[in-house]
Amino acid sequence: MSDIVAHKTTAILAGATGYIGGYVLRALLEQGYDVISIGRTAPRLSSEKSVRHVECDLLQGPPQLPLDTFLRDRVVVISCLGSRGGGKKDAWAVEFGANKALLSFAQDLAAEHFVLLSAICVQKPKLEFQFAKLAFERKLISSGMCYSIVRPTAYFKSLSGQIENLRAGKSYLVFNSGKETACKPISGEDLAEFICLCLTDISKFNKILPIGGPGPAITQYAQGEMLFEVIKAPMRIRKIPSGFFRVLSGLMAPFAVLSERLADKREFLRIGHYYATESMLLWDDESQRYAPELTPEYGEDRLYDFYKSALQDGLEGHDLGAHKLF
Numbered sequence: 001m002s003d004i005v006a007h008k009t010t011a012i013l014a015g016a017t018g019y020i021g022g023y024v025l026r027a028l029l030e031q032g033y034d035v036i037s038i039g040r041t042a043p044r045l046s047s048e049k050s051v052r053h054v055e056c057d058l059l060q061g062p063p064q065l066p067l068d069t070f071l072r073d074r075v076v077v078i079s080c081l082g083s084r085g086g087g088k089k090d091a092w093a094v095e096f097g098a099n100k101a102l103l104s105f106a107q108d109l110a111a112e113h114f115v116l117l118s119a120i121c122v123q124k125p126k127l128e129f130q131f132a133k134l135a136f137e138r139k140l141i142s143s144g145m146c147y148s149i150v151r152p153t154a155y156f157k158s159l160s161g162q163i164e165n166l167r168a169g170k171s172y173l174v175f176n177s178g179k180e181t182a183c184k185p186i187s188g189e190d191l192a193e194f195i196c197l198c199l200t201d202i203s204k205f206n207k208i209l210p211i212g213g214p215g216p217a218i219t220q221y222a223q224g225e226m227l228f229e230v231i232k233a234p235m236r237i238r239k240i241p242s243g244f245f246r247v248l249s250g251l252m253a254p255f256a257v258l259s260e261r262l263a264d265k266r267e268f269l270r271i272g273h274y275y276a277t278e279s280m281l282l283w284d285d286e287s288q289r290y291a292p293e294l295t296p297e298y299g300e301d302r303l304y305d306f307y308k309s310a311l312q313d314g315l316e317g318h319d320l321g322a323h324k325l326f
């Protein structure tokens, strides 16, 4: 028996205006899905493609749609939601609250499958957004709906925040030696393909799926080496102690209790410290270390080629969001 199910299906996609959601939208359309986007604004597509869009701020609750719109279809739901602001309250509102509203909508539609884009870092949670993501993962798992929870490593765009600085002749910043943390970065196209696969590949049903791009794992230092090779310039590196984030965060602690804005700023420093000191690879409980060899891989796109095209064509379309430093 084949382990691939047929898929003439309506795919409801939340987050299609976001970075990965945009890739997922294009992949779904290419694969022949009938797509309905749900979000605050309609996604922009090239002129020959179109998609039905339902305007909805999921912070206000599930979309109001006549359910019989879907009765004849197999319906699946994909969440590529993410908090734009990243502050503590916003993290809970979006990563937990908006996803909860989407799940409730999926349940009303008797959707067959819910694919959640999560993050590999929730395996070692220390930050507010990770706790919010985990709380929703648990809610989804206990809902009884068939699910796939995709936990990717770093996206290419998140490792591209220093390109403009290097082009301007500045040094490449690494934390500590730059060799203590690593990841298996994945491209938007490859991740979108993997997410679509979750809808049809039974081996990915009811699973938590950590996923990276093609190996080997790359340290922050090695990313710098790649960038200087691509711009054909001698490597200039500046090492920053990761403790810098801790010191600033500690200094802010007494004031953070007085203001939500300062509490968020402090949380951003804690996020900076996390990314400066933790690898985006599978954590192996047994050996108590990040295990590159155990981190699953998918796709063929390479960070080196992404850097080459980014240096040639710029980073338009790759909104760096909060990742300008990394």
Ligand SMILES: NC(=O)c1ccc[n+]([C@@H]2O[C@H](COP(=O)([O-])OP(=O)(O)OC[C@H]3O[C@@H](n4cnc5c(N)ncnc54)[C@H](OP(=O)(O)O)[C@@H]3O)[C@@H](O)[C@H]2O)c1
Pocket (backbone or CB within 6 Å): 014, 015, 016, 017, 018, 019, 020, 021, 038, 039, 040, 041, 056, 057, 058, 059, 080, 081, 082, 083, 084, 094, 098, 117, 118, 119, 120, 151, 152, 153, 154, 155, 158, 321
């Ligand atoms: N960056 C990385 O390397 C990395 C690695 C692993 C996992 N992740 C995770 O991957 C996910 C997606 O990342 P991304 O960079 O693609 O995110 P993104 O570009 O910031 O997109 C977020 C999406 O969520 C939508 N959204 C937010 N609040 C909403 C609301 N209240 N109602 C409806 N839609 C709402 C946004 O819509 P609007 O356009 O209306 O704002 C946007 O479409 C995140 O959860 C992130 O934590 C990231």
